[in-house]
Amino acid sequence: MLFSVAAPLAYAQSTSPHDIAELMMQKQILQTEGGQFTIFYRFSTLEGAIEGGTEDLDARLILLEVDPSRTSLVFHIDNVKQTDLMSVRFPFNVLSAEEEKFIVLADGQPRGYELSVHKESTNIIFILPENTAKVEIIGTSVVPEFSSGLLILGLAVTITIIGLSARTVRF
Template sequence: MDSRIFYGLISVLVISTGFAFAQESLISVQTDDKNYDEGDTIVISGKVTTVIRETPVTLQLFTEGNLVDIAQITVAQDGTYSHTVIAEGPLWSKAGDYLVRVLYGEGNIAEYEFSFTPETESVVTTTNFEVDAGSHGTFDVEYTIKGGTVKNMIVDSDIFALIVQVDSTDEGVITLDLPREFIGAEKQDGKDDTFIILIDGVEVAYQESMVHSDSRVITINFEQGDSDIEIIGTYIVPEFGTIAMMILLVGIMATVILTRNKYQIKI
């Protein structure tokens, strides 16, 4: 074989191998979520496959080509690294995609994107929802929601629940002003009890911010993708109160009639 051809093949092989190694980065990067609002804590983490002694990870954070944050992060012995950023301050004024770029050693680069929404551009909706209460007509529930929209509110009298169906485009929060006349959670002595809150079948905590004589105000956090929020109390739209009273009256009347007939027979 001609020596020029041989060395040419070797050169091509070396270049190809070098290109392959350059494409395979020794470092990875990610964030703990894909969407953030102003004030959120962003956890950036990753791992290097080969630890280079005393070499830190250089992190850069950009939006629209502008540098938002820069840091040098120490790599642990197992190759992992982590960095926390608070999404607030003058550099966090623009909504949109933010790019995390990490560099390690020579030519080892990894990138990751997330979206950010400042407080001024967060969509917060406050309005009333008219709930169908069956034979009782309707009743209004005032609510405020951030991170989604309310699609429907349904009464489930079998489990004494108000089911709020939401379209959660992001992690968010909903505050509901629940009228005591139609839904509540009470102990036997008439004092307030806690509600049971389920989101897609999983029990979650809630906060009660205000207690009024005619309503209770509760706040529930939800995650992106959540759909059904069940608020379970001890009563919901007393539809069966009238029926129960009618049954009781019928029972009393039947007892009176039977008693009267009994005395008439004895006479």
């Protein structure tokens, strides 16, 4: 006996490969001064990647943070018991790079990667060595590049300097 499942047409039309990929990935909410952003990621075993994508259920994300001084996203991870394939998807407004040239580091060592863009997101896939504890994706602009506090401080300093300059200049 054969069975088939028919998805409603509205659902089939609203779901794209981009959305399906996100359904297969884990998600982490990144809270920054610039807002709240959803970062998608997945750890896959290399053997599984060749056969269609077996998720590595041992590897896990402990902490995700932004490092404004290095214009990077930093992933602190644990339990990478074998060489994995790591996939990351993040919005353009979280991290961007000139000419889409990012630097990917695994425990400080450069990694090659594949990059694709879709809608408003960057997708990066790379090989993650066994026992990796930290992954950093470096770009040229990260949210928030300048915090609102620093912007206000800079504005106050500029106004003070202009005010002092106006007092000392006499004609």
